Amino acid sequence: MASNTNINSDKSEAQLYEVLLYKKKDIIAIQKKLSIDSDRKKGPIEIRNQSKKGKILKDSFGSQDGFTPKQFHELCDDICNTIIFIKVIVGGYNPITWKSSRTSCWGKTNNSFIFSFTNKNFKDAIISVVINVNHAIYYGTNSGPYFGDDIVVYNSQDLFGTDYYRIRCRNNYYEKKIRDSDDYFSVEDYKVFQIVKS
Template identity: 55%
Template sequence: MENTLQHCLSLIRFFSLSSKEFLEKVRPYKSLLKRQFYEDLLNSHLDPNSKPNDNILPPRNIRIESIIDSKIVNNLNIIVTISRWIDKLDARNNFAYLKEPYKFQLLLRGSRDGFTPKIFHELCDGKYNTITFIKVKGTEEILGGYNPLKWESSDGYGKANDSFIFSFKNNIAKDAIISNIENPEYALYNGSNIGPYFGSDLIIYSTHDEFKDYNKRYCRKRYNEKKIRDAEDDDEYYDITIEVGEDPNVKILRAHMSILCYRSPYLRRILASNKNRNKENILSHIKLSKISPEVFQIILKYIYGGTLSLNEQDTLEILKILIAAEELLLQELVDYLQKYFIENKSEWMEQHFELIHRTSFQSNSLLELQQF
């Protein structure tokens, strides 16, 4: 076998292979390679500061049409840059120029297949290692993200350590921005009625339902390391205002109807009722007078990102959060807070037994507190 392959080995661009390709396709056959050549090849993956020798074959000439079928991306350098990001390859790596970009298989093209969440999930669910490209209307700016997991319609978060979002201004790679995930627990959200959702940082969705075209998107810094646009635009694309609290402590907050509907059955019901009455697509507005602005802002942060910090809250305020969560039918949060009280605030509950008793029996969903 070694004699048969010797004439072919010299034609292979070994140094253009990714680390995964090296591990799976080269390492098992290292006995076929000259020892020094194999050591140099191994060092190119382990030590980016090592220098390639003069005998390494450069990458073959590549045409973008052979790499990606895209109406948005027409610059090969963008694909090369994204491929390096996927491999976590620093541009300063001495071997970076030798790495060939990945080939991308087209799953969905909005202009061909449609721009609805339903189409997105039909064509992309179950597919791993996907790149989403979004062109900002009226510009040459490209936004997007990388999902190393598979898309699903599970209405839950996907934990990913290697996801990232990016932007390219004017369809060129020179001013590219990459923002890696900082909080892997909330890297992705698989909403059945929403489009690509990257860490609450980059989202496109429809304010109507999964059968209607996307009409909203927002881009901001939440769970990734930095923002990918000069200005955060989530406020620009809000489609609902929520009036919370009672006089004189009233505040109007902005939000996105689609996100609220997915997370809260109560708000979904209220907003569906408003939608039936709102035939002229006027900005939706609802009132939640029983919930204070301070509590609802905490709830809103949980709805958007799934995080809740109780360290700086006094116990009575946490109880108010529990009551609000119960009203909004956020059962996961209700269960968490009941457990929190029992495990961390049992003495306080004994001291305020009448309040806990009265509160817990106002709803059938507070069974754990009732049984305390």
């Protein structure tokens, strides 16, 4: 279980609502735009709403694309303020940069959070802020996005395989459990955004 190094719940919850544009109709409009533009398979897409925009770093990562840790790091290393949506929907926000590290290490931040949507009602989102800032983000060359040990995407064969097929959500370094089960589940697709303030 995580030690209570830092709790920054109100700030992170406010960040989530800001980042996700907290109006349900806006989220639906963005989802529609993403699915339309994703089908076109074009380059980076910009989502604009009021004074916020998000740039999709890669419009679709999924098992059909053979999304690998190497590909994740090629696209996301040295980029901060990323938010990841994993179809189910679970995800996380990382305000610091992603890194490929030959020796595994932890990224420290008190502004990271993870989330899940239990249904289509945005108000029912579970938001879990980091409570152990020393273990907020995990860096490793052979792994993709790790939010503490709370959201981890695995290969179906071994822990650090070549493709991502399964995901596991636990409760270790973040405030709340975002899924009822600790069991593995399949990853169909996920998207990585960089949040940019205009």
